[in-house]
Amino acid sequence: xxxxxxxARSLIRDVEDFPLPGxxxxxxxxxxxxxxxxxxxxxxxxxxANHVDAIAGLEARGFIFAAALAHSLNIGFVPIRxxxxxxxxxxxxxxxxxxxxxxxxxxxxxxxxxxxxxxxxDVLATGGTALAGIRLVERAGGIVxxxxxxLEIDSLGGRTRISEAYPSIPVHSIFVM
Amino acid sequence: xxxxxxxARSLIRDVEDFPLPGxxxxxxxxxxxxxxxxxxxxxxxxxxANHVDAIAGLEARGFIFAAALAHSLNIGFVPIRxxxxxxxxxxxxxxxxxxxxxxxxxxxxxxxxxxxxxxxxDVLATGGTALAGIRLVERAGGIVxxxxxxLEIDSLGGRTRISEAYPSIPVHSIFVM
Numbered sequence: 001x002x003x004x005x006x007x008a009r010s011l012i013r014d015v016e017d018f019p020l021p022g023x024x025x026x027x028x029x030x031x032x033x034x035x036x037x038x039x040x041x042x043x044x045x046x047x048x049a050n051h052v053d054a055i056a057g058l059e060a061r062g063f064i065f066a067a068a069l070a071h072s073l074n075i076g077f078v079p080i081r082x083x084x085x086x087x088x089x090x091x092x093x094x095x096x097x098x099x100x101x102x103x104x105x106x107x108x109x110x111x112x113x114x115x116x117x118x119x120x121x122d123v124l125a126t127g128g129t130a131l132a133g134i135r136l137v138e139r140a141g142g143i144v145x146x147x148x149x150x151l152e153i154d155s156l157g158g159r160t161r162i163s164e165a166y167p168s169i170p171v172h173s174i175f176v177m
Numbered sequence: 178x179x180x181x182x183x184x185a186r187s188l189i190r191d192v193e194d195f196p197l198p199g200x201x202x203x204x205x206x207x208x209x210x211x212x213x214x215x216x217x218x219x220x221x222x223x224x225x226a227n228h229v230d231a232i233a234g235l236e237a238r239g240f241i242f243a244a245a246l247a248h249s250l251n252i253g254f255v256p257i258r259x260x261x262x263x264x265x266x267x268x269x270x271x272x273x274x275x276x277x278x279x280x281x282x283x284x285x286x287x288x289x290x291x292x293x294x295x296x297x298x299d300v301l302a303t304g305g306t307a308l309a310g311i312r313l314v315e316r317a318g319g320i321v322x323x324x325x326x327x328l329e330i331d332s333l334g335g336r337t338r339i340s341e342a343y344p345s346i347p348v349h350s351i352f353v354m
Contacts, residue, residue: 015264025264029284032244033231033253042248054210060237060262064244064254067209071219071245076210079241087192087202107206 004040009175011037012151026151026177028122032064041150041174042068045120048148048172053115054078056137058104058129059085065150066120078110078117080133091139095132104129106136113141124149124173127158134166148172181217186352188214189328203328203354205299209241218327218351219245222297225325225349230292231255233314235281235306236262242327243297255287255294257310268316272309281306283313290318301326301350304335311343325349 011031018025031037042065049055049069056078057066063079070077083092083103090105111117119133130147137144147162152173159171188208195202208214219242226232226246233255234243240256247254260269260280267282288294296310307324314321324339329350336348 013265018264019261027264029256029263029265029287032247033255033287035247035250035252038248038254039251057241060240060258061256063237063240064234064256067241067244068248070209070212071215071249073212074216075212077215077241078210079206079238081237084196085237086206087195087204088190088206110206110210 004036005044005174007034008037008040012175026123026153028061028150038068041065042072044174045069045148045172046073048146048170049073049075049118051116052118052145054111054117054142056080056106056111056117056119056133058119058121058133061123062121065122069120078106080104080106080119080136091136093132093135093139095128096126101128104132104136106133106140108140111137111140111142115142116145117142118145119147121147121149122151124152124158124171125156127156127161130158130162131165134162134169144169146170146172150174152176181213182221182351184211185214185217189352203300203330205238205327208327215245218242219249221351222246222325222349223250225323225347226250226295228293229295229322231288231294231319233257233283233288233294233296233310235296235298235310238300239298242299246297255283257281257283257296257313268313270309270312270316272305273303278305281309281313283310283317285317288314288317288319292319293322294319295322296324298324298326299328301329301335301348302333304333304338307335307339308342311339311346321346323347323349327351329353
């Protein structure tokens, strides 16, 4: 497994100036395209999902890891989507990104009151999307048990921002760059 | 399993006038939020993925089912994304939707030449996105072994359109409405 994790990390591709000049984009698609690497990543998430009732995934890349994790645990998957994508009644939260800002939404009935929810995204950058996700789960009556990401970009301070706002919510990351 | 599939079907929610007036949207999020239903759906996909090297998922809802399937089979997941979302060199194909039109892309190096790829989406409507996905996989040198969807909307003719263009590619759907 350690070997697969090393391989997974080696498959993360750096793309310069995407989506905007000056941004270094960490592209996880080569990792996803390799079955054992994808497997190794999801296996790392499993211990963070102890006693969890549902996995929430942040659109769109977070869906990939969150859905695989929810499926492997036989629990529900909850999409947190960009504005205007969910058809029924939603809660909405705005957030700032590394590059721009946006609104995310979750269906008001997506989780049962008191449900324990792990939030999954691919990359933790400034933490803005994850913080909006936490607020959405809490507004729907859920309990956020943690935030899990494949790759934490340490210099962008997401972990600190989440820990300051929600000291009791652990932040997990497999790789830190 | 039959019972779980019946339950899964019962959890598909009809939302009128979304995303535009006159459109009846089939919302699969209640199904996804129920672990055993999500499980039952992915299990139905497995026989369609015999001797497949990778699962391609169509953004964004297709990611959810495709990623869970790829993970459960220990094979790679390939995202087919909306225009401008993939950071490296892509092939591009345009397509018409039930409501509007758009461009999808796949990384040129996403699949190995000769790889056998199953394309997964949540809903088969006009078939436009699936057809664009087939063209993308073929341009990258892959072989499309089939198109699988949770829900086929029979009246929109997607199955016929795919079968006419690609008679040798089977179209699988779990539910037909």
